[in-house]
Amino acid sequence: MAKYNYITKECLFCDGTNATDHPLLYKKNFKDEDLNAEVFSARRTTEHFHYDMLKCRNTGLIFSRHILDDNTLNELYKGSVVTFGEQTEFIKRDYWQPIKEYVKKWKKGKALDIGCSNGFFLEVLKDNGYADVYGVEPGEEPKKIARADVRDNIHTGFYGPGLYPADHFDLITCFQTLDHLSDPLGMLKNMYQNVKPGGNVYMIMHNTKALQAKLFGEKSPIIDVEHIYLFNKENLPQLCEKAGFKVVSVFDVKNGYPYSYWVRMSPLPLKKLWIGLFKALGMYSKILAINAGNMGIILEK
Numbered sequence: 001m002a003k004y005n006y007i008t009k010e011c012l013f014c015d016g017t018n019a020t021d022h023p024l025l026y027k028k029n030f031k032d033e034d035l036n037a038e039v040f041s042a043r044r045t046t047e048h049f050h051y052d053m054l055k056c057r058n059t060g061l062i063f064s065r066h067i068l069d070d071n072t073l074n075e076l077y078k079g080s081v082v083t084f085g086e087q088t089e090f091i092k093r094d095y096w097q098p099i100k101e102y103v104k105k106w107k108k109g110k111a112l113d114i115g116c117s118n119g120f121f122l123e124v125l126k127d128n129g130y131a132d133v134y135g136v137e138p139g140e141e142p143k144k145i146a147r148a149d150v151r152d153n154i155h156t157g158f159y160g161p162g163l164y165p166a167d168h169f170d171l172i173t174c175f176q177t178l179d180h181l182s183d184p185l186g187m188l189k190n191m192y193q194n195v196k197p198g199g200n201v202y203m204i205m206h207n208t209k210a211l212q213a214k215l216f217g218e219k220s221p222i223i224d225v226e227h228i229y230l231f232n233k234e235n236l237p238q239l240c241e242k243a244g245f246k247v248v249s250v251f252d253v254k255n256g257y258p259y260s261y262w263v264r265m266s267p268l269p270l271k272k273l274w275i276g277l278f279k280a281l282g283m284y285s286k287i288l289a290i291n292a293g294n295m296g297i298i299l300e301k
């Protein structure tokens, strides 16, 4: 029984979403009753619920066809909780690495992180010389545990037009967020407004052409009710250019986490066996850095 309202999403690149160019890739596998805020929490142990997902034959864009309306999604995200505490230090290092060299030439003035969670990247920016750091986060819980010196600049709510002035930020970052949005092009256009001429945008998200996604198919953690539009290294730059940006670089992002994390997140069968094996070998808390299927992009206005 349908408990929620659904809306229909279109291909971001084609003129109309016809069935010939956009065949069904994976069929919806949940009922409304299965959903709760926990399903919408960042980096939780994945449930593998997903909507009907189509794949564009022209661009490879994978997207959810009928999704929950914005109000319902907003409510579910508001109640989401921070579940990646133990991984924070690894994520901080992995996300800083790709722009480390670029920032030497960038002005370290005002920066904004969209979907900033507990402000972990605001800490990184501040610790690396950014003067003013701001964040936007829909969840109410993450702000409460943010570091004191970044907490006050975290706005609880959604990023959108009018929240910040035009030509305002030297850098806007956005991690694991673009593929959660029902209007990613609208968000990119808004970012284009808010960044200064000559300023930069840096984003990280899943790559549908990564080995992990190909290997696990429908069982891949990226095929998930949280993801509305999923990109690859070819169609993501196209979308950013549509919003007005110049593409500086598109690249794979390595993630270094303990073995314990990889085992928990992977769709491998016999998880207990693997955990026992890694513990016996003394590897369970050792770091393994692999390309986990994330890509990054750096843009310039």
Ligand SMILES: [Zn+2]
Binding pocket: 011, 012, 013, 014, 021, 022, 056, 057, 058, 059, 061
């Ligand atoms: Zn299309």
